[in-house]
Amino acid sequence: MKIWTATSSPIINEFLSGTVANDPMSVFKVTLIQVDPGLALLSWSSVDGKFYRTSFADNVEGPYTTYQDMISADPVGETTRPVPTRPQHQYYIVEVVTEESGPSQQKPALKIRNPGPNGGRFCGTIQRTIDAEADNMNRPQSLSGVVVPVLTPIDDRERVDEKAFRIQLGRLIAAGVHGLFVGGSAGQGPLFIMDQWQRMMEIAHDEVGGAIPLLAGVSDTSSQRICDKIGRVRDIGYEYFAITPTFYLAAASPAEHLRLFETCHDHAPEMEMVVYNIPSCVGCSIDIDLILQLARDGRIKCCKESSGEFDYLRPLVERGHKAGLNVLVGDERMIPSGLRMGGVGLIPVTANAYPELFVEIYNAAMANRADVLHLHRHIMNIREILLLRGTCWLGGLSFAVSRAGIGNGRTLSPLEPVGDEQKKLILDLLDRNPMK
Secondary structure, eight states, X not given: OOOOOOSSOHHHHHHXXXXXXXXXXXXXXXXXXXXXXXXXXXXXXXXXXXXXXXXXXXXXXXXXXEEEEEEEOOTTSEEEEEEEOOSSOOEEEEXXXXXXXXXXXXXXXXXXXXXXXXXXXEEEOOOOOOXXXXXXXXXXXXXXXXXXXXXXXXXXXXXXXXXXXHHHHHHXXXXXXXXXXXXXXXXXXXXXXXXXXXXXXXXXXXXXXXXXXXXXXXXXXXXXXXXXXXXXXXXXXXXXXXXXXXXXXXXXXXXXXXXXXXXXXXXXXXXXXXXXXXXXXXXXXXXXXXXXXXXXXXXXXXXXXXXXXXHHHHHHHHHHHHHTOEXXXXXXXXXXXXXXXXXXXXXXXXXXXXXXXHHHHHHHHHTTOTTHHHHHHHHHHHHHHHHSSSSOHHHHHHHHHHTTTSSOOXXXXXXXXOOHXXXXXXXXXXXXXXXX
């Protein structure tokens, strides 16, 4: 490791950055954790009220490209932000933004090298800082907290397993989650035939009984089919529904999306519509300006964002705040940064297995506790085994939940069931981290 600092006094540097020069235990510490092949989390010791910048390069001498500028320090003594990674090693700069440097000028304070998938830990002193007031993005909320996208157990004839489904719903409520989302991708909503889809919705509404907010997934291939589902859940008694852009003959343009969302909202204006951005399932992202227009027009109050793209999530949250839009973070990789930016909650699929863990990280983030990153690392390890080690992410998660006696672990055809190798990994995980 090599550290670059300004030529001015290191004692002054450490004082300005919030470290104590004569205390060897007081250091500016940077940690890089590889999350996925294209994403890592960069964390560093920070001082509340300071602004930081992250930059990256493929060569230690640069040139360095600014990735995020004017990052307001998180008020927990440590700031975490995602950074892009590539197969080759990259080098990163963490620096403090000064009045002299301003946005996007290169005045590096610390450079570190990406050591690969195992991450690394580095220390050094920082150059200069400038005080600034952090933005408080707390605001009145509707849907918020931990909203779990519920798995729907099925029997051997691919019908909803009512007993197992009720057990899972009750288990999640008992764990202290703040809301439930049924009929989404985790719930296999678009895959069910209509009578089983409706039965799923009826069971969930009956079991939850108004204990916590209940969100119905109504996504389908056309406005007409979605409006039919909206009418059905309205008649059951739902107050919230979530929709993605239509798929198969995909609606990809902002004009098509606007037409869809306006039609669906106007079909049941007494219900709250939640726009759901999940390009991995529908093949396109929803234009941010369109989402903000819907919020300003009073058609939506909340959006679920599951792209996993920081460059989409950040402006959605920051600009959404001004438009009165609440954002729920749907990609588990984005939990710390999404909540710190002002997201009002999360919709984590892995919470089907470990709901208490996600309630814990949400509470930790809301209280600005220092263990948020530690909890997130644990979540990422679980996510890797349950979701990413097999052909179908839903197969591994369903199998894990079945080991708690909830359902048979099957998914609707033609989805691939969990394989033997992944089963072994999951069983080992469950031995080390038993589900409650």
